[in-house]
Amino acid sequence: MTHEMLFVFGLLAATVVLFIIDKLRMDLVALLVVVVLAASGIITPTEAVSGFGNSVVIMIAGLFVVGEGLFRTGIAAAAGNWLLRVGGRSEVRLLLFLLPVVALLSAFMSSTGAVALLIPVVLSMARKSGMHPSRLLMPLAFAALIGGMLTLIGTPPNIIVSGQMRVAGEPFSFFDFTPIGLVMLVVGCVYLVFVGRFLLPKSEARDPEDSHPTLSEFAERYGIRDQLHKLLIQPDSPLAGKTLAEMGLRTEYETTVFAIQRRSSSASSMMPVLANTRMQHLDTLMVYGSESAVEHLCQTLQLRRQGFPERDIMKVQQQFGFAEVLLPPNSSLVNQSLKQGRFRERFNLSVIGVRRNREPLTTEFGVTRMEAGDTLLLTGSWEYIRKLENRRDLVVIETPAEMHEIAANANKAPVALGVMLAMLVSMTFGLLPNLTAVLLAALAMVLTGCMNMNEAYQSLNAKSLVLIAGMLPLALAMETSGALSYVVSNLVENFGDTSPLVLCAGLFILTSSLSQFISNTATTVLVAPIALTTSQLLGLNPEPFMMTVAIAASTAFATPIASPVNTLVLAPGNYRFVDFAKVGIPLQLLAMIVTLVMTPLLFPFQ
Incomplete structure (x- = not known):
């Protein structure tokens, strides 16, 4: 083992420890990784910051914009309302409807895209049903990863192993993955709904200082x-x-x-x-x-x-806005009744409640005089609610949480829906590269008026993007230093002479473990040739080994950096590193059992 390998292994271990102890923000840890790698010389400074221009990061940023367009046109809220009507306010029923939906989407499009589009829907559902978003978002991410197991195009590792199989003679067909994927979907849904959800935290989607009353x-x-x-x-x-x-x-x-x-x-x-x-x-x-x-x-x-x-x-x-406003000492409304102040004529809003000294006040419209420090609850058109910010007589204190679900551009809903469907069709049938399809959809959301550029910039989740961009160079360093090849070659040496099922188990453990810390695509690129060569040397059918590698690469459940899907739900779910390990590791073990049972039945070793 070279010094470079030892350095990369040490950096990986330190990164994982910092994630687990949770003393520093994960995006800050990722930036530290970038700086250390740039200074180490294992990769160049340009390569160390290459993650910020990586196509995966750019695509995720574009999907944030597309998701914001769906939110601002009311499509996300409408979808959430439909799921609430079907599933009611039962957490179990909602999950039983939600998980298969996202899995089906992920079978035909990017799982990252499916989750990015559904996050606003889930947050809307959680707020309206009174549930903690953390109870829904992690199951959403895991179901999307499982959905990638269903078809050839569900996830890049499936395509990679099929390409390797073409070298051996016969590539996997579109639905060769489906039987194992369906069984895994059933097992995963049962686990997440009836076991995993009890391991999930009950954390809010927002920091307390950012919260709004309902x-x-x-x-x-x-x-x-x-x-x-x-x-x-x-x-x-x-x-x-x-x-x-x-x-x-x-x-x-x-x-x-x-x-x-x-x-x-x-x-x-x-x-x-x-x-x-x-x-x-x-x-x-x-x-x-x-x-x-x-x-x-x-x-x-x-x-x-x-x-x-x-x-x-x-x-x-x-359809109507609500706002809580304060009367400042210099307000012209002080010492006047609502009638004298001609409130409706001046503001085009109605007063439906008054508080004084933090207590509700029974008012008589033409008699009760307003005092400095009184707070009023107003209702009326959102157009006039927003204009309050420019009025000197009133100070807006708070708006309800539901205000953030109001579709400011509801008239553009058909346009946003058309843009999303065009993107999905393009990604499903390969009409355009995924990155191109997403960027075109994001630009279309802005150009068609579904949102403006300021709203597009606000939609970008910087924490998630920095975390992904900062960890990608670590995967590159593992490849460049030979650390990943070292791990893979040791596996072959230790399991090459054992039974085929044990070798499959070893390949699963290796692939799944590596996929928790580096790209599952990069892991598959390295492990798939080893699995193919090993099976050929042993005179065995390569299909069960290659299928094992493909399924294992999609079991990125145990860490928030294992997949962009997990990183997407990290911030809105307010999860910690250990939350993913608690829920994800048992699901990984179940996936391994399903794979080791199903694979030899569908693809015999001989």
Whole structure:
């Protein structure tokens, strides 16, 4: 063993230790690896930073942009809502629907792409169902890796071993991988749903300082949880043809109408209420007010209650903005009532709650005067909510967590969906190189108005990109120094004279272990020729050995750097290094058992 090999092995061990003890951020450790390799001379400084221009890193960055486009046009939220309707709020049911979906996608496109596209969906599902994202994201990543076992194009190692088999005479066909992949998918889903999820952490997707309260928490904070009502204007109601100001609903009845649903409008269309909005017969009013005030309103003005079902609450959340604002001492609203301040006329928003000294305040629209330090809960069009940032009379304190799920460019949803489908078709059928397809899709998301460039830059997860880019040169150093070849050759020496099944087990352990720290593609490139040569020297059928290498290369479950798929979910799931080991190592053992049982049955050794 040369000095260079010892240095690389030592650097690899130190890196793993730093990841495990979790005292430094993983992206910082990756940058330290880059600096050490550049200074060591084992690879050149240019090679040490080559990971930042690697096609894998660029493709992942592009997929972040595509995923953001799906998020900002509402497609991710729509997909999450569908899964929630099908799976309900049960963690088990959601996983049983989600895991096969991502596995199927990964069978025909990049597993990295499948996960990048579904991360916004999963985060949306987690927020709406009240689950911890960490309970869903790691199973999502592992299912994507298993999905790569299903077809020839599912993952690069499959293509590499098939190319090696062509040298031996007959390459693997498109679906030769499917039987083992299907069994592994069933076993993996059962393990992740009924065992692995109990090993997952219950960590939040965001740091506490970055968290936002939900709409439900706002309602609790302002004491209005049971004060939202849906009222129908009957034909004999005097409200028809009148504006809210003319009827004095706030002054006379102490109720606030913040939205109208027109009978002629689609079921999902709601109108914000402005000062000059005129009501019509059979309009449905979305009203905030106490039970007694609303009952008085209904009896006096011939309105009929219609309840406020969950689906309508969700529509309000999606189509109307909410914000908590503070009245600064220099605000012109201080010492004025809401009526005197002409709040709706000035801001085109409705006040549905007031707090003073951190306690909900019962207000009378024309009497109660606002004080400096009061906080108001506002609702109305997102257009006017966003304009609050430029108003001196109010200071925006918080917006609800649901605001980050609002589709600001919902009208571009068909365009974003078309861009995504075009990318998937291109990647599945090889019409364009994967990198080209992803970059074109990312550019199309911006050029078609699904998002702007600032939003595209914000979508890039720097921590994940730096981690991947920093670890790629370590794989190169292992190849350049001969460290990887040294490990492989020792395996052949130790297992060459044993039974074929034991040799398969040795190849699986070697390939799977190396894939936890370096690219599974690089691992397969090095191990596949050894497996082929060894089987030929022993006079055995190379198919079971090559299939073992391909499946083992996709079992990158035990570390967050094992695959870009794992790295993608690292930050949004707020995982630690050891979390992957706890859940991933048992899954690796199950994969080895499935492979060693299935491979000889499908591909005999003789």
